[in-house]
Amino acid sequence: RKEVEQDPGPFNVPEGATVAFNCTYSNSASQSFFWYRQDCRKEPKLLMSVYSSGNEDGRFTAQLNRASQYISLLIRDSKLSDSATYLCVVENQGGKLIFGQGTELSVKP
Amino acid sequence: GAVVSQHPSWVICKSGTSVKIECRSLDFQATTMFWYRQFPKQSLMLMATSNEGSKATYEQGVEKDKFLINHASLTLSTLTVTSAHPEDSSFYICSAHTGGNQPQHFGDGTRLSIL
Numbered sequence: 090r091k092e093v094e095q096d097p098g099p100f101n102v103p104e105g106a107t108v109a110f111n112c113t114y115s116n117s118a119s120q121s122f123f124w125y126r127q128d129c130r131k132e133p134k135l136l137m138s139v140y141s142s143g144n145e146d147g148r149f150t151a152q153l154n155r156a157s158q159y160i161s162l163l164i165r166d167s168k169l170s171d172s173a174t175y176l177c178v179v180e181n182q183g184g185k186l187i188f189g190q191g192t193e194l195s196v197k198p
Numbered sequence: 199g200a201v202v203s204q205h206p207s208w209v210i211c212k213s214g215t216s217v218k219i220e221c222r223s224l225d226f227q228a229t230t231m232f233w234y235r236q237f238p239k240q241s242l243m244l245m246a247t248s249n250e251g252s253k254a255t256y257e258q259g260v261e262k263d264k265f266l267i268n269h270a271s272l273t274l275s276t277l278t279v280t281s282a283h284p285e286d287s288s289f290y291i292c293s294a295h296t297g298g299n300q301p302q303h304f305g306d307g308t309r310l311s312i313l
Contacts, residue, residue: 123301132291132304133242176241184230184295186302188241
């Protein structure tokens with residue numbers, strides 16, 4: 090079993106749709122949690138950190154449930170520019186980042 | 199903001215060549231840097247943790263004699279892929295911590311193609 094698992098995707102949605110990404114992690118000692126986005130053939134870029142209290146940044150909302158070891162990302166009013174692969178990432182001791190396999194999102198006009 | 203620079207961005211070499219990739223932190227000191235590898239359609243996999251002034255620690259299954267890491271200063275880590283073969287073709291990315299609870303910053307990545 091992979092340490093970080095995400096919806097396999099791809100997600101194909103029309104502009105304006107709401108999209109939800111789900112992620113589970115297996116290491117209960119994981120310390121920090123993030124969502125990154127990766128555009129084709131580029132490095133991953135931090136989208137947002139994820140906190141137990143939940144956090145929102147504009148159209149993006151992230152949630153963490155430590156008890157169930159579950160992380161989510163919600164994108165509202167999706168734009169064409171949101172098309173990318175979304176990576177669920179956990180940070181373990183020593184700063185090691187463990188990446189999920191990514192979920193590809195394609196937003197169509 | 200903090201920037202991590204990686205060089206070169208793209209390399210095409212013949213089989214058997216050794217390739218060196220540099221990762222620099224441009225406006226901060228990084229005692230620890232990380233090297234990742236990403237094969238097509240797969241996610242990033244941590245290869246090793248590069249520690250300034252000491253030996254790198256490698257993840258299980260990563261050959262330390264194949265992937266030589268040197269972290270001689272607080273702003274530079276290098277990864278050398280020795281005697282590269284086609285199966286080493288991949289996207290190699292480094293990252294660095296600015297410290298504390300700050301998220302890591304990634305380099306632009308190096309696309310390595312071995313013919």
